[in-house]
Amino acid sequence: MKKTTVIFILLLCLTATASAEYRYNGFDEPVATADSFTPVKTVSGMMLGIGDFKDPADLFADENGLVYVLDCGNDRIAVLNSDLTFNSEIVPADFDLAGSGGIFAAGGLIYVAHTEDEKIYVINTAGETVREISRPDSALLGGAAFTPVKVLADGIGTVYMLSANSTQGAYMIGGDGSFLGFFGRNDVVLNFRRMLELASRRFASDEQRAQMENFVPVEFANFDIDGEGFIYTVTAYSENPEQSEMIKKLNPMGGNVLSKLSSRTWGDNPVNNAYPTSYTDIAVDERGFSYALDGAGGKIFWYDNNLCQISVFGGSGSVIGTFTGPTAIETLDDRVLVLDNVKNSITVFEKTRFGALMTDGRELYNSGRFKESRDIFREIITMDPDCDFAWGALGAAVYEDGDAEAAKEYFERSMTASEKYSEVKKELRGRWMKSHFALIFIGTLLLALIVIAASKLVTAKLKEGRI
Secondary structure (H helix, E strand, C coil): HHHEEEEEEHHHHHHCHHHHHHHHECEEEEEEECCEEEEEEEHHHHHHCCCCCCCEEEECCCCCCCEHHHHHHHHHHHHHCCCCCCCEEECCCCCCCCCCCEEEEEEEEEEEECCCCCEEEECCCCCEECCCCCCCCHHHHHHCCCCEEEEECCCCCEEEEEEECCCCCCCEEECCCEEEEEEEECCCCHHHHHHHHHHHHHHHHHHHHHHHHCCCCCCCCEEEEECCCEEEEEECCCCCCCCCCCCCECCCCCCCCCCCCCCCCCCCCCECCECCCCCEEEECCCCCCCCEECCCEEEEECCCCCCCEEEEEEEEECCCCECCCEEEEECCCCCEEEEEECCEEEEEEEECCCHHHHHHHHHHHHHCHHHHHHHHHHHHHHHHCHHHHHHHHHHHHHHHHHHHHHHHHHHHHHHCHHHHHHHHHHHHHHHHHHHHHHHHHHHHHHHHHHHHHHHHHHHHHHHCCCC
16 A cells, blocks of 8 residues: 555544444445534533533523533533523522433423432522422322433423333323323333243243243433424334334324334344444424434434434544534534533534435425425435435426326336335336227237137138148
């Protein structure tokens, strides 16, 4: 290898910002794609002039664009402006933040999930306690733990809490502090091994039953709420991420609206039969696009407003755009913020031109406005010629215009549009049959006459004994 080549590779490694962005194609294979997001800066407490963050646990952006950093080790909540400059500092008057796990802000109030105190504190911007939520006195709770780790509230004042060591789903607490019930619990995934063990329990002794696994749902790792009141949850672990509940979108009744959609695999493909992705947080932007943070690999999985995966970016490392201890993720306009509690900093990602086009294009496509998305996907193809979704979307646009021939060519280029490709081929065959009906009819009639005449000729010769 030439010396200049070696120097170039070394420089490339030194100036790299993050692992290459990729997506999964129609064969469920990871392939490189154009960058949708690029890391532009990191923000630390020292850069803000307030001293380093210490053991930051969570961050949240409110409806006014203010960003709240739960800086537990410094017993403060650092408030940043939308441009991520320092705004103010909130120090609770009645409790310490050490031992807290989650933060949420809305309507001038700040909700703190305090794990050690087993309470949710609601404070104002002056740090004064407005309300304390302790374990409700309710038979519905039974023996379930009440150890708050994450918290959020909806538009009518219902508080949702995730508790450590609880597999019942989110806790719902009313404005008067009463327990309203559990919300959106995960189901137990029954695989062949578990079904076999369940069947064998009836023949097992008490000692053998005690040694068998208790099948309980996996607890939620984190959640977020969108502008329409849907709650998105992530689960850190699943034995089978395909069609699992690692990500759920829950309606106000607690039902997962994704359950009837086609199968999908959350996170990365398995490595040596082990799934490497472990979700630690999820954020939903103003347009319904979501970002799931992989706490194990430092990756961000970007999903559209139908929760179909678009791309994966980020990764583990020390350079900008990679993480050592990714803890929380939040969106702010078109930006994505990731809190790293080992680096004690926030990494800011901005959407690229390609990312903006993908957002606009998928939003139009998912709302059925295929023709309006055509020019967007044409530009996407120039940036990423192998983008399966773009080819399929172009096919849908020209098909809506009545150009089935062009649609067939576009669908043929897309590995994600096989059903539409078959549909168009069927229609084209039907059109061909219709346009050539007269010729086909005459040809069939002539063939029938020839067969009849030949049959009569053979019969006549048989009677004459010439055959």
